[in-house]
Amino acid sequence: MVETPADTRCGFVALIGAPNAGKSTLLNALVGSKVTIVSRKVQTTRALIRGIAVEGDAQLIFVDTPGIFSPRRRLDRAMVTTAWSGAHEADLIGVLIDARKGLDEEAEAILERLSEVEQPKLLILNKVDLVAKETLLALAKTANDKAAFEATFMISALKGDGVADLKSWLAKRVPPGPWLYPADQMSDAPLRQLAAEITREKLFERLHQELPYHSTVETEVWKELRKGDIRIEQTIYVERESQRKIVLGKGGQTIKAIGEAARREIAEIADAKVHLFLFVKVREGWGEDPERYRAMGLEFPKE
């Protein structure tokens, strides 16, 4: 059993919202460490990622979810279904809205479906650093008219404004109960999975247009060497030879830059010297392959 203070609280808080609302940025800010990847592009997060934080007597287990949008591809459907399942399994639901975008079609669609979810919900207006105060107040009012929220927070996940207030409110609000993880644990995902995500983040940063959406990364080998170094082998799956060429880049320059950026960050997190080997494989229709979904931690939708 985990050693915890008396009268503890513990709860799951799912963060849901449209793609790019800042869910992953907020989760990292709440945990105080990078446990989930972030990018400027939409649809970065693909599966449920848990980040764990302790605040006073409470342990908060935050669940990062894929952005919710109108899905088309099988992978998109799997991501959106997963996001809603994350919400249904949580004790509390934080609904993020990009305050700069306001109540666009995507945000409206999410607010409409919230009535199907029983759990208490809070409204989190994010990216307040980009928006005037009056706009925020009007947005808070409109959103509260459309769905039942217990509380409204206005934050900047990126700059950290309002994040501490949100965290202490959540700590008081989660139900009494024993902690589920050791006090110092920040993630429940194995490092090899985070390492694959970090490489995927570098793909999102460096590849343009649709290519990141046609690729996925898996860690195949994670081996501790004698000196304490770690040897990691990862496969980047793409769908076509032409995509493989782009990922490799001229004279292998793109893959080298991706590998270097990923290696540096993985080494920092693993606190060890890392030797990272990346392989790019063409796997036509990996988006239709149940095995790839299992590796990502997603259910394979039947259609």
Ligand SMILES: Nc1nc2c(ncn2[C@@H]2O[C@H](COP(=O)(O)OP(=O)(O)OP(=O)(O)O)[C@@H](O)[C@H]2O)c(=O)[nH]1
């Ligand atoms: N200016 C500003 N940018 C932010 C803020 N929060 C997040 N961002 C940026 O918004 C972009 C998307 O952030 P993510 O955290 O990846 O968003 P997400 O909701 O997890 O996106 P998906 O995983 O695609 O659903 C990134 O470029 C972030 O740096 C904020 O408070 N202010």
Ligand SMILES: [Mg+2]
């Ligand atoms: Mg995300």
